[in-house]
Amino acid sequence: MTSPDSAPAAWCVIGRAPDRALGGVRGMGSMIAVVDLDDARQRIGRHQLGVDELPEFVRSREAEDRPRWVFSDTPNWYPALLAAGVQIERCYDLRLTHAILMRSELVTDRGGVAAAEEWEAGPVSAPTAPEAEALFEVTERRSHIKTVPHDIESALAEFSRQSTAVQTASDPGRLRLLLAAESAGGLVAAEMQAAGVPWDVAEHDRILAEELGPRPARDAKPAKMLAVAEEVRAALDDPRANLDSHVKLLHSLHAAGINVASTSKWELEQSEHPAIAPLLQYKKQSRLLTANGWHWLDEWVSEGRYRPVYVPGGVVTGRWAASGGGALQIPRQLRPALRADPGWRLISADVAQLEPRALAAMSGDAAMAEAGRGRDLYSGLVAEGIVGTRQEAKIAVLGAMYGSTTGDSGRLVPRLRTSFPAAMGLVDSAAEVGSRGGVVSTWLGRTSPAPGEGWRRLQSAANQFDATPQDENRARRAAGDQGRFTRNFVVQGTAAEWALAWLADLRLRLGRLPTVDDGNPGAASAGEAMGNVATASGPVFSRRAHLVFFLHDEVIVHAPAQQAEAAAEAIREAAASAGKLLFGNAPVDFPLDLTISERAAKG
DNA sequence: ATTAAAGGCGCG
DNA sequence: AAAGCGCGCCTTTAAT
Numbered sequence: 332m333t334s335p336d337s338a339p340a341a342w343c344v345i346g347r348a349p350d351r352a353l354g355g356v357r358g359m360g361s362m363i364a365v366v367d368l369d370d371a372r373q374r375i376g377r378h379q380l381g382v383d384e385l386p387e388f389v390r391s392r393e394a395e396d397r398p399r400w401v402f403s404d405t406p407n408w409y410p411a412l413l414a415a416g417v418q419i420e421r422c423y424d425l426r427l428t429h430a431i432l433m434r435s436e437l438v439t440d441r442g443g444v445a446a447a448e449e450w451e452a453g454p455v456s457a458p459t460a461p462e463a464e465a466l467f468e469v470t471e472r473r474s475h476i477k478t479v480p481h482d483i484e485s486a487l488a489e490f491s492r493q494s495t496a497v498q499t500a501s502d503p504g505r506l507r508l509l510l511a512a513e514s515a516g517g518l519v520a521a522e523m524q525a526a527g528v529p530w531d532v533a534e535h536d537r538i539l540a541e542e543l544g545p546r547p548a549r550d551a552k553p554a555k556m557l558a559v560a561e562e563v564r565a566a567l568d569d570p571r572a573n574l575d576s577h578v579k580l581l582h583s584l585h586a587a588g589i590n591v592a593s594t595s596k597w598e599l600e601q602s603e604h605p606a607i608a609p610l611l612q613y614k615k616q617s618r619l620l621t622a623n624g625w626h627w628l629d630e631w632v633s634e635g636r637y638r639p640v641y642v643p644g645g646v647v648t649g650r651w652a653a654s655g656g657g658a659l660q661i662p663r664q665l666r667p668a669l670r671a672d673p674g675w676r677l678i679s680a681d682v683a684q685l686e687p688r689a690l691a692a693m694s695g696d697a698a699m700a701e702a703g704r705g706r707d708l709y710s711g712l713v714a715e716g717i718v719g720t721r722q723e724a725k726i727a728v729l730g731a732m733y734g735s736t737t738g739d740s741g742r743l744v745p746r747l748r749t750s751f752p753a754a755m756g757l758v759d760s761a762a763e764v765g766s767r768g769g770v771v772s773t774w775l776g777r778t779s780p781a782p783g784e785g786w787r788r789l790q791s792a793a794n795q796f797d798a799t800p801q802d803e804n805r806a807r808r809a810a811g812d813q814g815r816f817t818r819n820f821v822v823q824g825t826a827a828e829w830a831l832a833w834l835a836d837l838r839l840r841l842g843r844l845p846t847v848d849d850g851n852p853g854a855a856s857a858g859e860a861m862g863n864v865a866t867a868s869g870p871v872f873s874r875r876a877h878l879v880f881f882l883h884d885e886v887i888v889h890a891p892a893q894q895a896e897a898a899a900e901a902i903r904e905a906a907a908s909a910g911k912l913l914f915g916n917a918p919v920d921f922p923l924d925l926t927i928s929e930r931a932a933k934g
Numbered sequence: 935a936t937t938a939a940a941g942g943c944g945c946g
Numbered sequence: 947a948a949a950g951c952g953c954g955c956c957t958t959t960a961a962t
Binding site for chain 3 (some may be wrong): 778819
Binding site (some may be wrong): 554577578593594595614615619622623648650657658659661662664665681685686823882883884885 | 940941942943944945946
């Protein structure tokens with residue numbers, strides 16, 4: 332059962348053991364195989380154990396040699412370990428890494444990886460909605476979604492294919508960094524879901540009551556919404572106006588002489604009619620009720636914890652997505668409901684202007700780096716005399732990264748081209764490549780998807796001798812769209828890489844903080860390694876600072892009060908180290924806005 | 935009756 | 947109704 336003690340294992344591949352006795356019955360093999368590999372990916376040991384023995388096995392290996400655990404798919408393996416009180420330090424997530432390697436421009440020979448189609452699949456994520464029906468629905472739907480194989484032989488084969496692809500890549504170091512960061516993101520997502528965001532249900536309910544009135548019975552509309560709706564109907568002089576149907580509402584608006592082409596907020600704001608103000612309020616109320624009302628609270632918050640489902644790598648650019656609970660769209664209005672446990676603090680930190688800083692760093696644009704050094708980058712542009720106001724700076728910079736050509740933005744962007752030729756050159760050429768149908772890559776080598784068949788047909792149709800002006804228009808628009816996509820891809824994707832590096836490093840730093848004693852918050856026991864901390868009987872996250880929230884350029888850490896300063900320092904150090912790791916000594920800094928408080932009251 | 939698309943708005 | 951990127955979620959309406 333134990334490995335021959337030659338070199339310590341660098342990698343431990345985990346998978347289901349082939350189960351001869353049950354011969355494929357429902358695929359429910361209860362044995363797990365763990366294969367130890369050395370640095371050269373040679374097998375140096377094999378272990379076979381029961382599923383229930385896995386946590387203890389992992390715990391002891393974390394104490395012993397801390398290998399990189401190779402998983403088919405982190406959500407398939409890690410939640411059970413966490414539930415058993417075991418954290419790991421590093422992993423390699425074959426599903427996430429496969430998705431990168433099969434597209435990366437850095438990979439010169441991707442044949443083997445690309446052929447392994449069974450590794451192109453969605454994550455298995457444990458649904459967390461406590462409601463039975465919802466749970467059933469989700470499971471039903473998920474059962475049709477392809478998942479990656481979880482058996483040991485498939486994992487070993489895929490790991491071997493991927494290792495070859497990386498070794499032969501044009502810049503293996505960069506790619507390895509990306510794969511490690513991506514995998515660490517998988518761990519963070521699983522841990523954050525397990526820990527949950529401390530959520531003050533009473534405060535949330537208070538906010539709802541303040542905006543909407545007290546919780547109504549069943550699915551009735553809350554009192555304040557009904558009142559506001561009546562105001563709108565009165566102002567429109569249309570007692571039967573339906574505010575919930577944009578088609579009917581648009582009709583009512585026209586009948587009242589309000590000339591709008593749609594019922595969107597943006598357009599309504601242009602109008603001065605007395606019905607507009609209450610209508611906008613009604614829309615805001617309606618949004619709050621349907622998206623984050625009492626129903627949401629019942630479904631996603633339990634025992635004082637909000638547990639959204641994160642999907643690392645869910646966006647092609649490398650950003651995370653979410654697949655339940657709306658983690659990426661918690662309205663600022665509800666931020667006060669994020670509240671630390673008694674005796675704990677929330678440390679919120681976000682990077683100011685992450686994307687333009689990532690652009691400055693990757694393009695080596697010294698002037699742009701200088702504009703942002705130690706200060707708000709937008710104010711820096713004003714100080715350098717490039718634009719007149721901070722607002723103009725923001726419009727110009729966003730316009731440059733998104734590819735706007737008209738309006739204020741289109742007017743301001745050219746000034747950046749003069750001041751920041753390197754940065755603008757980078758995004759302009761990314762756009763050029765994309766508009767011709769090419770692919771582009773982030774700093775670490777994540778590559779954009781090539782445009783689809785439909786896009787290519789459009790372009791070739793426009794090049795036919797009998798092409799109509801419509802053909803040409805459509806093709807030109809599609810080319811422009813693709814160009815703006817690739818323009819933004821390199822920036823958004825590189826920023827996502829910085830954020831992943833930040834998260835990964837922060838996670839390790841927090842894991843090295845001492846645990847505090849539950850019963851006696853003053854006492855801290857020093858120096859325990861991650862994975863040795865929790866007992867099977869105790870929650871993993873109850874005794875030490877840990878990540879609870881991540882949103883593109885922002886983290887929230889939940890920490891015992893006496894550890895809050897140390898956690899804040901870890902966040903700052905992790906940011907500095909992420910910058911160094913990705914960009915070396917490029918003169919770009921990534922300043923944080925950081926606050927320690929009991930509530931995450933922002934915005 | 936079920937599914938897909940569209941409109942709208944929240945987040946970065 | 948966005949101009950100008952990337953998402954998820956909810957509701958209504960259109961399509962099958």
